[in-house]
Amino acid sequence: MSKNNTVFIGKNKSFWDRNRRSEGYLLQRRTKQICISIVRALLMFGLCFMIIQPMLIRFSTAFMEEKDLYDSTIVLVPRHLTTENFQHVFNLTGFPTSMVNTLWISLVVSVLQVISCTFVAYGFARFEFPLKKFWFACVVLLIIVPPTTIQTSLYMSFANFDIFGIFKALTGGPINLRTSMLPYALMSLTCMGLKNGLYIYMLRQYFKNVPDSLEEAARVDGCSTLRTFTQIMLPDAMPTIASCFLFSFVWQWTDLFYSRNFLSTYKLYSVELSSIVSRMSRYFSADASVAVVVPVGRQQQLISIGVLICCIPLIILYCFTQKTFVQSLAMTGSKE
Amino acid sequence: MAVQNNGIREHWYDGILDALKIYIPGNSTFRTMRARNARTGTLFILPFIIGFLVFMCRPLVESFIFSFNDVTLVPGQGYAQSFVGINNFKHALLVDPEYNEYLLEEVGQMIINTIATLVISFVVAVILNQDFKGRTLCRAIFFLPVILSSGVLPGIEHQNEFYDMMSGMAEAMEGSSGVNISEALQQLLSVSGVGNQVFEVVFTMIDSIYDIVMASGIQIIVFLSGLQSISPSLYEAADVEGCSAWESFWKITFPMVSPLLLVNCIYTIIDFFMKNDNKVMELIYQVTYQDFKFGISAAMSWMYFGIALAFIGISSFIITKAVKSYE
Known part of the structure; x- marks a missing residue:
């Protein structure tokens, strides 16, 4: 699907040149590809983040002192580091x-x-x-x-x-x-x-x-x-x-x-x-x-x-x- | 010798007769190559046979008997049982305040979760099958939940009010602008006059997406392997014939992977039914070890098992029917 099936028409021709020759097909195709990859990247990032996020939160809260837990200005980075x-x-x-x-x-x-x-x-x-x-x-x-x-x-x-x-x-x-x-x-x-x-x-x-x-x-x-x-x-x-x-x-x-x-x-x-x-x-x-x-x-x-x-x-x-x-x-x- | 010819059995007991000939010396079959091989094979699976009979078959039968009996512990002698008929089942369903409710809840949740898991794992597998940067990392991360959500870990995570508290604080900080997405959507849809009941299911899915993704690691890998076994020449041919990507997805990808749907569906159902943070499982454990009502807990778990079996049966029936229609 991601294979580039465009007909080879010249090494030094610019993108727009080639686009004109293909009657706008190339631009359409390229836009589609970029859109798909952006959506895909967002989706993948979101899901991966969702899987990892609890671990990250655990990791950050692990080093907090008790009073940091109740401080609403602290979200991720502990103010008082402690082991x-x-x-x-x-x-x-x-x-x-x-x-x-x-x-x-x-x-x-x-x-x-x-x-x-x-x-x-x-x-x-x-x-x-x-x-x-x-x-x-x-x-x-x-x-x-x-x-x-x-x-x-x-x-x-x-x-x-x-x-x-x-x-x-x-x-x-x-x-x-x-x-x-x-x-x-x-x-x-x-x-x-x-x-x-x-x-x-x-x-x-x-x-x-x-x-x-x-x-x-x-x-x-x-x-x-x-x-x-x-x-x-x-x-x-x-x-x-x-x-x-x-x-x-x-x-x-x-x-x-x-x-x-x-x-x-x-x-x-x-x-x-x-x-x-x-x-x-x-x-x-x-x-x-x-x-x-x-x-x-x-x-x-x-x-x-x-x-x-x-x-x-x-x-x-x-x-x-x-x-x-x-x-x-x-x-x-x-x-x- | 009907057994050897074409492998067709004339009577149901032919297999057993054959087995006797193979295992007991003193007849013509015993010394054949086939019989010798069969004996070697049996030797290989012997551990399983022993284990199954001792640790599975016996307890299974025993617990089935327990479920019809009132079992009490007698110190020093083990236990005593007296037959009470189906009273245990009655007690579990009618007297116990929680069992009914939990069972219904879990089953409903199971149906929604199974469908959602299958859909999500299929979509993710299709995405992961494409070529993009960081694919290996994504795969590694999607498989991580298999490790992180096993055994004790999900149960403990579940009762994590702390994270609710944290997110609550974050919302409070943002003031009134913090909008719950699914709530907002719900409002929007109810304003536009769409039936609430239907969408409630979808919203539960959206809200429990974390659980669903955490439970779909193995399913993703299974789908992914199915996708990778599809020969690229099929897509090429379709492309040459002028098939769009959308069409080739439904005409090639989906039918080729759909046999795996059954495997994944069964795996998901089993996985869901056996999870540690399952309320029914917890209740059964509690009834067994805190109340020492062995009979009732056996009845409870047998009903639970029966329901699980029924669901596996139904879903495999539906899926095999659906998959057949493609062929």
């Missing part, structure tokens, strides 16, 4: 510990999820086995069942964990698995973690598009199935796997549902952040037994700092891996 707010938020969310916990749990969980999802996706993409359609329907079901539907039952079964009464016979009672990371690790290993159906779907789409001849050649040369998978399919699939890993990592980082239900013994940043308001009144009172009312503006300022701290690592990660994110997702979507 004291960050200290408060660190204390409120148990900063270094909760962040480190979030980091390693997200890492472990997403690695487990991606490994198992890759295996399953390869199985779905490359093998014919009985009930394949049924199992794939189960994957789709996994995507669309809201986790709230099963949370009660999962909660119960992990709080009183038992396999066919084995533990009851051995220790005289069911064991509570909610105090450890084991249930969630097991769930991740069996593709039941956060949005795992989606990763299986994405990876399956990728594997389906790899030409058969690659594997056939390997098989003719006497390569075993597992070796074909690990040495021929996996290296090529790395970009897609990496993007699944990133998704998994990011969503686990901010996840509240699974963290609240299964990882309640670990201090995770997302959980701490979600209950930051309720802890504020205690924190700001002089002695711990009396609760003070924290003004709304102040509350929101601290929340937004909390969100900022949560986002910054992710944004930095995103800056470096933006291409991986977008590209492999694009590849997945196109071959529906």
